[in-house]
Amino acid sequence: MTDLFTPPATVLAQQIVAQIERGDFAGAEQAAVDARTHYPDHAELARLHGVALLQLQRPADAVAVLEEAAQMDPQSVEVQCNLGSAQVANGDADNAIERLRAALRMAPGHPAVLLTLGNALMAAARFQNARDSYAMATHGAPAHPGIRLNLAGAELELGNVDQAKLHADEALELHPRFDAAHAMRGRILLTQGQAIEAGESWLLAERLSPRNHEYPFAAGQAMEDAGQLEAANKAYERALALHPNQGPVLGQLLFLRRRLCDWHDLDDLSARLQQIIADGSSPVSPFVMFSEDVDADLQLRCAKAYAEGIEQQAAPLRKQQAFTHAKPAPDAAVRVGFVADGFNDHATGLLVVAMLEALADDEDLDLHLFATTADDGGTIRRRLATAATLHDVSALNHAQVAQRIHDTGVEILFDLNGYSGRDNAELFALRPAPIQVNWLAYPGSTGAPWMDYLLADKTVLPDDLRHTVSEKLIRLPRCYQPNDNTRVVAEPPSRADCSLPEQGTVFACFNNSYKLNPAAFARLMLVLQQVPDSVLWLLSGPESADDRLRAAAAAAGIAPERLVFLPRLPHAEYLSRYGHADLFLDTLPYNAHTTASDALWAGCPVLTCTGRTFAGRVATSLLLPLGLPELACEDEEAFIAMATQLGNDREALATLRQHLSQQRTQSPLFDMQGYATDFKRAVQAMSARHRIGRKPVDLDLP
Numbered sequence: 001m002t003d004l005f006t007p008p009a010t011v012l013a014q015q016i017v018a019q020i021e022r023g024d025f026a027g028a029e030q031a032a033v034d035a036r037t038h039y040p041d042h043a044e045l046a047r048l049h050g051v052a053l054l055q056l057q058r059p060a061d062a063v064a065v066l067e068e069a070a071q072m073d074p075q076s077v078e079v080q081c082n083l084g085s086a087q088v089a090n091g092d093a094d095n096a097i098e099r100l101r102a103a104l105r106m107a108p109g110h111p112a113v114l115l116t117l118g119n120a121l122m123a124a125a126r127f128q129n130a131r132d133s134y135a136m137a138t139h140g141a142p143a144h145p146g147i148r149l150n151l152a153g154a155e156l157e158l159g160n161v162d163q164a165k166l167h168a169d170e171a172l173e174l175h176p177r178f179d180a181a182h183a184m185r186g187r188i189l190l191t192q193g194q195a196i197e198a199g200e201s202w203l204l205a206e207r208l209s210p211r212n213h214e215y216p217f218a219a220g221q222a223m224e225d226a227g228q229l230e231a232a233n234k235a236y237e238r239a240l241a242l243h244p245n246q247g248p249v250l251g252q253l254l255f256l257r258r259r260l261c262d263w264h265d266l267d268d269l270s271a272r273l274q275q276i277i278a279d280g281s282s283p284v285s286p287f288v289m290f291s292e293d294v295d296a297d298l299q300l301r302c303a304k305a306y307a308e309g310i311e312q313q314a315a316p317l318r319k320q321q322a323f324t325h326a327k328p329a330p331d332a333a334v335r336v337g338f339v340a341d342g343f344n345d346h347a348t349g350l351l352v353v354a355m356l357e358a359l360a361d362d363e364d365l366d367l368h369l370f371a372t373t374a375d376d377g378g379t380i381r382r383r384l385a386t387a388a389t390l391h392d393v394s395a396l397n398h399a400q401v402a403q404r405i406h407d408t409g410v411e412i413l414f415d416l417n418g419y420s421g422r423d424n425a426e427l428f429a430l431r432p433a434p435i436q437v438n439w440l441a442y443p444g445s446t447g448a449p450w451m452d453y454l455l456a457d458k459t460v461l462p463d464d465l466r467h468t469v470s471e472k473l474i475r476l477p478r479c480y481q482p483n484d485n486t487r488v489v490a491e492p493p494s495r496a497d498c499s500l501p502e503q504g505t506v507f508a509c510f511n512n513s514y515k516l517n518p519a520a521f522a523r524l525m526l527v528l529q530q531v532p533d534s535v536l537w538l539l540s541g542p543e544s545a546d547d548r549l550r551a552a553a554a555a556a557g558i559a560p561e562r563l564v565f566l567p568r569l570p571h572a573e574y575l576s577r578y579g580h581a582d583l584f585l586d587t588l589p590y591n592a593h594t595t596a597s598d599a600l601w602a603g604c605p606v607l608t609c610t611g612r613t614f615a616g617r618v619a620t621s622l623l624l625p626l627g628l629p630e631l632a633c634e635d636e637e638a639f640i641a642m643a644t645q646l647g648n649d650r651e652a653l654a655t656l657r658q659h660l661s662q663q664r665t666q667s668p669l670f671d672m673q674g675y676a677t678d679f680k681r682a683v684q685a686m687s688a689r690h691r692i693g694r695k696p697v698d699l700d701l702p
Contacts, residue, residue, distance in 0.1 A: 009039045016048045020055065028052040043073035050082055059089035077107050081116040093123040093316065111140035115147055118154070125317035127157040145175040152184050156191065159397050164188050179208040179215070186218060195226035206238075213242035217249050224252075229260055229542050247273070247282030255288040258514035261545040261552075266518070277302045283309045287419045290443065290590045290615040291514050296468035299613060303447030304470065307425065311449060314429035317399055323406050325434035327691055334687045335366040337410035337433060339401075340441070341422035343371040343390065345378040345571060347594040348416050348441055353380055355482040356387040358676035365680060368408055370401060372422050398427040405432035412686055415451070418442020435690050438471055440481070443593065443615040445469040452696045453686060456480045459621035460614045468613075472696040474686070476678050478668050479621045481597060485670045489602045490572060492579040499564050500580055504533035505647045508581035508604065510566065510574075511592050513541035519636075520587040521549070525556040526640050527585065531647035537581060540565040578602035582653045583646055588636075591619040600626065601670065605656040607631050607646070609639045625669040626660065 007015075012035040019028035032049035039045055046069035053062035066083040073079055080103035087096035100117040107113055114137035121130035131154040137147045152167035165188050171181040186201035202219035209215060220235030236253035243249060254269045270292050276282050277289075277298060286303040328335070342348025359365055367388035374394045375381050384390055391408070393401045405413060413433035417424045420442050428436055429450045438446050439455040446454075447470045454461075454471040457480040461473060495502055507527065509516065516538070528534055540546055550560035566577060575598055578584075584599040586592050586608035592599070596606050596619045608619035610632050620632040633639040646652050664670055678701060685699055 009035070009042045009045060012039070013042075013044050013048060016045070016052070020048070020052060025052050025055040029056060041072060043069045043076060043079065046072060047076070047079050047082055050086060054082070054086050054089060057089075059086050059091075062086040063090050063092075075106065077103060077110055077113060080106075081112050084116045084120055088120050088123045093120050096120040097124060097126075109136065109140050111137040111144065111147065114140065115144075115150065118147075118150055122150075122154060122157070123316060125157075125320045127154050130154045131158065143174055145171040145178050145181060148174065149178070149181050149184055152188070156184075156188060157397070157399075159400055161188060161191055177208050179205040179212070182208065183215060183218065186222065190222055190225070195222045196228070198222040199226060199228070199231075203235075211242065213239045213246060213249065215239075216242075217246075217252070220252065220256075224256060227542070229256060230544065232256060233260065233262070245272075245276060245282060247276045247284040250276065251284040251288040255285075255291065255514060258291050258517065259512075259542060259545070261513055261516065261541055261548040263518050263548075263552075274298065277305070280305055285419060285423075286444065286447070287442070290613070291517065293517075293519075293589050294613075296444070296465055296613045300445050300447055300468045300470065303419070303445055305447075306419070307446060307448035307450075310425045310429050314426055318430050321399065321402065321406075321430060323402070323431055325406075325411075327693075328409075328411055328687075330691065333364055333366045334683055335368065335409055335411045336683055337368045337370060337405055337408065337413040338388075338416055339370045339372065339405075339413065339424055339427065340416035341372045342416065342441070343369055343381060343384050344373060344376040345380050349380040349384060350484050350571065351440065351482050351594060351597070352416070353383050353387065354484040354486055354672040355676050355679060356384065358672050359680065360387040362676075362680065365683065368410060370405060372401070372417075372424070398430065401427055402430040402432040411435060411690065412437060412683055414439050414455075415442075415446075416440045418444075418446055435686050435696070437474075437686070443618060444613065445471060455682060456614070457621055458700070459624060460617045465614070466698075472698050474682050474699045475701065476675075476682065477701050478675060478678060479625055481593065481618065481622065482672060482675050482679075483597050483601060483670055485601070485664075485672050487572075487575065487601060489578070490576040492576040495580055498566070498577060498580055500537065501533070501535060504535060505531055505582050505650075505653070506535055506537055506580055507531075507643070507647065508537040508578070508584050508599070509587065509592075510537075510539040510584070510595050510599075511587050511590075512539070513545050515587040515590045515592075516549075517587070518552075521552060522556065523636055523640055524585055525553060525558050527643040527647060528558050528562055530640075530644040534647055535562045535564050536585075537564045537566060537577075540567050574598075575602050578604040583607055583643065583656075585643055586619050589613060589616045591616050593618045596622050600660060601664065603657050603660045603664075605631060605646075605653070605660060607633070607639065607643055609633045609636060622669060626663045626667050628656075628659070631656075 016028050016031050029052035032052055035045050046065055050062045050066035063086045066086050069079045070083055084096040084100045097120045100113055100120055103113045114133050118130045118133035134147055134151040148167045148171040152164040155164040168181055168184045171178055182201045182205040186198040189198035199219045199222035202215050206215035216235040217239040220232040223232040233256050239249045240253055250273050254273055277284055283306045284302050286306050289299050289302050340348045369384055369388050369390045370393050372394055393404055410433045412435040414437045415424050415428055418438055431450055436451050437453045437455055438451045451471050453474050454469055455474050457476050524536055546565050550563055553563050554560050578599055581604045584604050584606040588609050588611050599606050606619055610620045611617055623632050633642055668674055681701055
C-alpha cells in the first residue's frame, strides 16, 4: 500500500530510468526493489527492475522478474524484448526466439522486436535467420545505426566480408561517432588482412569511448599483428589500467613485454597472472604460460579454463552444424587431415614436409592438408601440395573450414597449431572430425573436451607428468618432432660478414626473444664471463629488443659488443650460419624446439637444461636419440659448468660436431622413413579403435 509520502509510480520509474542511464545499475536495482514494495503490481517498475538486474549480469534473476512483468502487461513489446534479451543472456536463446516470434505476431514488423529477435538468433548461431531479421528491422527503423551494425555482424559470421563492410559504413553514415561501428570496421579490416588499418579503427573507437577496455586491447592485438610492438605495448597498458584483473589483457601484455625484452615489472605481472589462473577469475591464453616459470599443473588449469570458454562459445554453432560421422568401411584407407597456419616456409611446414613425403605413396593413408594461410609461393608449399591434397582455406571462417573438413570425410584430424599462431580452438570445438589430435606446435595439453589425443613421446611427457594431460596420450617410440632431412646446409659467409670476431668461441641462441627471460640471460652472461673472447650470437628481436639486451649485458659486466645479432633470414641462409656457431645455449622454461632441430641438423651441438614441463623438455628429447645425454643438464649450475667447460675446450667442441655429422645418417632423429612408419602405426591404432566403436585410450607404441 502507498501513503501520502510515497511518490507516484511514474516518478519512481523516471528516477530509476535516470539511474540506469548514468550507469548506476546497483542503485537502480535497489530503487526498483523499494518502489515495488509500494507498487507490487506495476509492470513498468518490474520491467525496470529486470533491466537493472540484466545490467548487473544477473540474467537468471532478470528473467524471473521480467516474467512477472510480462504477466502484469502481456501486451508490452518492451517487456517482451527485455525478457527475450534476458533469456539470451541466461543461455536460453531457443526460448527467447519463440517468445520474440510470438511478440512479432502481436506487433508485425516492429523494429525493436526484430532487432532483439536477430540478437537471439545470433546467439543461437542461426546467422542467416538473424541477417533476415535485422534486414527487416531496417525497414521499420531506417535511421537506426545499431541495426545496421548488427546486420554487419551477421554478414561477417556468414563470411560475407564485403557486405559486412557496407553495413558498417552505413552505420557510420548515420552516426559518425558510433564507437561500436568503428570497432566493427576494425574486425572487418583484420579479417581482410589489413592489420594497421584495423588498429587505427579500434584506436578511433577508443577515443570515442575511452572507458571501454576492449578497444585498446583489440587495437593492441592488431598493432602486434602489424609488427608495431611498442605501440601495442602502450595500448595493452591502457587496457589493463581500465581493467586491472582482465586475464587476456594481462597475459598479452606480459607476453609482449617478453618479446620486446622489456623486463620491467615482469615478476609482478607474472605473479598477478598466475593468481588469476589459480582463482579461475578470468581466462588466459594458455600459450603465454609456456614462457612463465610455472609447473604443468597450472598450465593445464589455464588451458581447461580457456577451453571451457571456447566450448560454451562454440556450442550454438556446433548444434546448428550438427556434424555426424559415418564409420568408414573396414578396408578403407584412413583419411587423415592436418590443419595449420604454417604450411609455407614456416617452422611447421619445415618440420612435417619430409615425413609427409615419406607417406605420400602409402595406399593405407589418404592425406589432406588444410592451410589457414595463403600460399607464399615457396618450395615448402609446393612440396606439401605434391605430398598430400592441399586445401587453401585461408579465406574461410572457422565454420566454413569445419564444413570443408567434414565434407572431405576426414577420420583423424591433427591440429598443428593448438593455442599458438592462428588459434584453431574455435574450429576444432565444432567437431568436424570424429577423432581429433593435438600435435606439434603447441607443446602441452589443450585441456579441451574436443581433443581426443595428444601425440608426444616419453621424454617430453614421462609418466610423472601424465596427470597434466587431459587428452589420451599417444607416445611414439622416438622424438615426437619430425624433421626435414633433405635440407642442404650451405657454407656460411665469412665470420666478418656475419659480424663475428675472427677468433673466440661463438655461443648461439637463436630462440625467439620471448624465451630469453632475465634468468636465462643471466646464465648466458655468467658463461661469457668465464669463457674469454667468447661472444653470444642472438636472433635479432623486434624493435628495441636488441638495445635492451645490450644494456642488460652491460649491467651484468659484459661488454655490449660481445652480443652479436643475426637478422631474420630465409631459412637456407639462416641454417648456414650454424657453421660458425660452436655451441647452442638453450633457454628455460621454454626450450628451443624447431630451432634446436635446425642447429643439430646443421652440426651445431645444443646444450639444454631439462625442464619440468613439455615445453621445457623438447631439446632433451632431441638430444637423447643422438647419443648426447650429457648435453641435457639437470639444473642451471650444471648447465653453466658444462657451457663453460665446452666453451674453453676447442677439441671437445670439434668432437661434438664430428659426432653430429655422423648422426645425421645414423640417428633415428633424422630417419623420416622410420618416423613415417611410427606415425602411420599411431594413426592406424586410433582408427582401429574408432572403427570398432571403442573410446580413445592411452597408447605407447613399442
